[in-house]
Amino acid sequence: MLLGPSGCGKSTMLRMIAGLTDITSGSLEFDGRQVNALEPRDRRIAFVFQSYALYPHMTVRANIAFPLLMNRFRWYHHLPVANSLMRRRFLRDPAVNAKVEEVAAMMELTDHLDRRPRTLSGGQRQRVAVARALVREPALYLLDEPLSNLDAKLRTQMRAEIAALYHRVRKTFVYVTHDQVEAMTMGTRIIVLNDGTIQQYGTPKEIYDRPANTFVARFIGSPPMNLIPCTPTGDTLTTPGGPLPLRAPTPDPVLLGVRAEKVTLSTSPGGLRARIVVVEHLGAETVIGFNLGDSRDLHYARMPGDVTFTPDTTCRADLDLNGASWFAPETGARLDPLL
């Protein structure tokens, strides 16, 4: 998964892998073989575009078969008679039809094979784009925000279908997204990018639990990780909401990173002084935004759906500091070493 905000360079990186954008420096290797100079068609890749890039004048069948046709194309097929003969033979080839129909069945497109893309729904078009990628049997699948043009319900459905497809074909998928839910639910490994620089590479759990810096900490997770400015004083930490009995990894001011689900708000004594700012009822859970002490920084707590809090009231915030993260305020870098 290549994950990052808009303009961070994730699509550029994918296009460089595909050979659609030139690599100005460095080496790109597939299985130890440098491929910088190879044309996209020689890289054994398939690319699923954000806009699907279906050929509008061709039927679904022709769209899916197109890579196979090109694979069989030789220079002399450019000659007028040879071209039409070749194409006629190609279309009658039982092996080609069997392959197209097999892939179409896999993507539930059998009933739509003779339709044009413009008559299909967004989800069906997406399936055709994936089918066209599948038919080539590539070594590497590249997907550039393939779900971003779909509505929320369809996106959830297609997410599950692509995940199932991944498990079925067992090939490498490189998937670009700005949606962290897609990255966290579908990815086995995630690269978090920002400003063209890799911020972190790891499993979804590593990235969620041990973000490499404050950018990753804030970018991954919804609501984002709470970053509380603290000043160490001996064995305690001074926070805007009061002292915490905790020893920091450094004597200098630090940022304490705590996920929203590790924060419990209550009216009972103990914990840090807090003021409720916003209450978002999401059904199964409630996300509560609050300030600590007199600070204006907004922090979040994820609480059960049945809690009743009112904005602009005071309460106490208890932090579960097991697995908390520490960051340097100036650089944003994580202070304890990564595992």
Added chain:
Amino acid sequence: MIENPGAARRLPYLFVGGAAVYLVLLTAAPLLNGLWLSVTDAQLLNPTGGSFIGFQHYARLFGDPGFYHSLYVTLVYTAAVVAGSLLLGTVAAVLLNRSFPGRTAARTVLTMPWAVPTVAVSLIFVWIYNNDSGVLNRLVRALGFDAQGWLTDTSWALVAVTAASVWKVFPFVMLVVLAALQSVPDELYESSRVDGADALNTFRQIVFPYLLPMLRVAALLMTIWSLRRFDIVWLLTQGGPVEATNTVVISVYRESFINSDLGLSAAIGAVGLVLSTVVTVAHFALERRSKESEAW
């Protein structure tokens, strides 16, 4: 807001009324008048004084081998200009759609023939084709061949007129195709590259179908314009030599303004009108058929 329902009903007629009056006065009325003239013996010096003579002019035309020759010349000229301008315009558009230094200047230069008045174009080509001092004959001699009378030799005159006409009109096709090319999404080029298509296949399989509707319109316009083109042919050869470039429109002019036979001229014009109508109807029939037929 229009409160009065009667006024609201009349309003659409008011909007189309201006255009309808314009069409009736400047198109339908002259057309009907022309058809009427074709069945009279009207003369140029007394256009309204002709009397009805039935289909005598048509009978004369269809019994005249010269008329069939002018029909043949018209069809050959039209087919060659349409094919030449579509080919040259498409090639120029594809080249100009690529990114290279000086592209804007190249676009301007290649659009110029369309913008230059036909009289100027014709003069330029008269110089180019000049038997003694023309650039073309100098080039031909430099290549070791004999000089030709491009506008005076019956075997070359139609070729020369066609070439000049193609040069004059291909920028129109180029601009139309260029606009169509720019509507092809970049992802389709990239997708076809990933799918293994080379440049020629990308053009034939992906880009050309995008251009087809625009090319059809351009072909229709080129055909109609070529069928009725007068200026460049008249200025270069006046239909000669020995009627080698005598198109239907040149015949219309000759009969009207040289032979003063307005009736016969109108009859030739009516045949030309039928030709244009057949082309237009064929175009729409082809378009409908191609929309109904499935791509491979």
